[in-house]
Amino acid sequence: MAAHPPKTKILISENKRLQNLKEAFEKKYGEAPLFYAQAPGRVNLIGEHIDYCGYAVLPMAIEQSILAAVTVNDSKKIHLANTDPKYKDFTVSSEDIEIDKDNPQWYYYFLCGVKGIQEHLGKVPLSGMKCVVDGTIPASSGLSSSSALVCCAALLTMEANHKSLNKVALAEISAKCERYIGTEGGGMDQSISFLAEEGTAKLIEFHPLRASDVRLPEGALFVISNCCVEMNKAASSHFNIRVVECRIATKMLAKARGLEWGRLLKLSQVQTELEASLEEMLRLVAEVLHPEPYSREEVCKALGITTEQLCTDLLSPNTQHVTQFKLYQRARHVYGEAARVLRFKSVCDEAPSAPNGVQRLGDLMKQSHASCRDLYECSCPELDQLVETCLQSGAVGSRLTGAGWGGCAVSMVPTDKVESFLKSVRELYYTPDPRRAELENHSLFVTKPGGGAAIFLED
Ligand SMILES: Nc1ncnc2c1ncn2[C@@H]1O[C@H](COP(=O)(O)OP(=O)(O)O)[C@@H](O)[C@H]1O
Numbered sequence: 001m002a003a004h005p006p007k008t009k010i011l012i013s014e015n016k017r018l019q020n021l022k023e024a025f026e027k028k029y030g031e032a033p034l035f036y037a038q039a040p041g042r043v044n045l046i047g048e049h050i051d052y053c054g055y056a057v058l059p060m061a062i063e064q065s066i067l068a069a070v071t072v073n074d075s076k077k078i079h080l081a082n083t084d085p086k087y088k089d090f091t092v093s094s095e096d097i098e099i100d101k102d103n104p105q106w107y108y109y110f111l112c113g114v115k116g117i118q119e120h121l122g123k124v125p126l127s128g129m130k131c132v133v134d135g136t137i138p139a140s141s142g143l144s145s146s147s148a149l150v151c152c153a154a155l156l157t158m159e160a161n162h163k164s165l166n167k168v169a170l171a172e173i174s175a176k177c178e179r180y181i182g183t184e185g186g187g188m189d190q191s192i193s194f195l196a197e198e199g200t201a202k203l204i205e206f207h208p209l210r211a212s213d214v215r216l217p218e219g220a221l222f223v224i225s226n227c228c229v230e231m232n233k234a235a236s237s238h239f240n241i242r243v244v245e246c247r248i249a250t251k252m253l254a255k256a257r258g259l260e261w262g263r264l265l266k267l268s269q270v271q272t273e274l275e276a277s278l279e280e281m282l283r284l285v286a287e288v289l290h291p292e293p294y295s296r297e298e299v300c301k302a303l304g305i306t307t308e309q310l311c312t313d314l315l316s317p318n319t320q321h322v323t324q325f326k327l328y329q330r331a332r333h334v335y336g337e338a339a340r341v342l343r344f345k346s347v348c349d350e351a352p353s354a355p356n357g358v359q360r361l362g363d364l365m366k367q368s369h370a371s372c373r374d375l376y377e378c379s380c381p382e383l384d385q386l387v388e389t390c391l392q393s394g395a396v397g398s399r400l401t402g403a404g405w406g407g408c409a410v411s412m413v414p415t416d417k418v419e420s421f422l423k424s425v426r427e428l429y430y431t432p433d434p435r436r437a438e439l440e441n442h443s444l445f446v447t448k449p450g451g452g453a454a455i456f457l458e459d
């Protein structure tokens with residue numbers, strides 16, 4: 001049976017962040033926290049925009065996290081505050097949780113987690129809670145700050161209501177309930193936030209959800225750098241447009257091969273039904289789809305559906321305006337990237353010192369970035385410039401990580417070159433631009449695989 005998130009006793013006075021949070025909580029509510037919950041962000045090493053197509057991804061948790069201090073009462077009110085003054089206080093009745101997709105405020109992410117647990121427990125009345133949230137994950141930068149917040153809220157709601165669930169169940173509930181905010185993500189972020197273990201990256205596979213250890217090569221470290229452009233997924237339609245394009249491509253490929261296309265939703269399902277290899281799927285894309293964008297009319301004609309059916313069955317609420325769909329490019333990216341994840345994993349599975357291991361992984365990262373940039377079009381000029389700078393500065397591989405359109409790159413750097421790499425990226429990317437220079441402290445750092453979500457009690 002899958003394990004439950006750890007519950008650890010901790011000396012608050014020996015942990016600066018917990019100590020500061022405890023003081024903020026006491027100042028805000030005039031009482032001491034009962035317990036703390038923490039959920040980490042993640043960096044995805046390879047496998048971008050393929051989790052929602054059903055394909056395996058390869059992330060690791062990072063040290064940065066969402067941490068919350070909590071007390072419980074019988075008021076049925078949930079009071080939320082944040083250590084960052086830009087996130088305003090909010091109070092809501094636990095019997096009346098509504099999430100406004102058109103206005104993705106920070107507390108709605110929190111309430112996604114609460115609502116997910118409430119529904120799982122069968123709409124039982126929830127305890128009242130007072131919470132202060134403290135986050136160290138740069139927001140809207142591809143390191144999963146939103147999912148860490150959702151996971152933290154789900155975990156603390158379980159604890160506040162004296163219930164417990166295993167990590168897999170919590171990850172599945174959190175992936176499902178984050179969709180209340182409107183983005184149709186695939187579950188990578190919530191899965192690694194709960195299933196991460198210190199010292200190892202994970203191959204996360206779906207249907208059923210499972211995680212296996214991936215031993216990273218000796219002699220290289222992973223460095224995160226933020227291009228300093230933010231992109232909020234829920235406040236724009238970029239992300240859901242890609243989800244919808246993949247859904248339409250699924251239907252078109254399935255119909256062309258005589259499958260029951262009406263019930264298929266993910267590109268991986270077409271592969272499973274055809275019992276084909278990923279290489280064969282890439283050939284199928286080239287045979288069936290054309291590189292020119294598809295109009296709505298062409299999609300409707302090919303599938304034999306009306307525009308109304310396209311809008312209600314295939315488009316999401318925030319993609320109703322889209323008129324063109326790049327099906328060929330998106331499907332090629334997905335099948336190609338799914339194959340790169342498997343190659344990355346098999347290189348890692350070879351002996352840690354296998355010949356050219358680091359170089360081969362670096363090449364896969366470079367190919368992944370090129371595919372995200374050119375086929376999936378989820379990069380941006382600043383992120384491309386940063387990836388180039390990282391390669392010039394000594395990285396063996398570098399790529400955007402997370403949703404993209406801004407945010408972070410992850411680079412693999414030979415351990416003995418890390419110092420010169422950091423110096424060079426600082427000089428070439430951050431120092432010349434005053435805004436970037438100001439953000440550099442939290443924007444350029446070495447990262448190692450961290451542990452998953454946990455509850456802390458004061459010792
Ligand atoms: N420390 C935090 N406190 C409160 N809300 C946060 C915090 N960090 C992130 N968020 C919420 O998550 C949103 C970012 O979500 P999103 O754009 O999906 O980015 P990411 O890629 O980091 O998940 C922020 O706009 C904010 O509402």
Ligand SMILES: CC(=O)N[C@H]1[C@@H](OP(=O)(O)O)O[C@H](CO)[C@H](O)[C@@H]1O
Binds near residue numbers: 050183
């Ligand atoms: C919550 C959510 O929607 N997260 C999705 C998003 O991550 P981030 O916005 O980087 O957290 O983009 C990646 C792209 O690989 C995955 O699809 C993931 O599921």
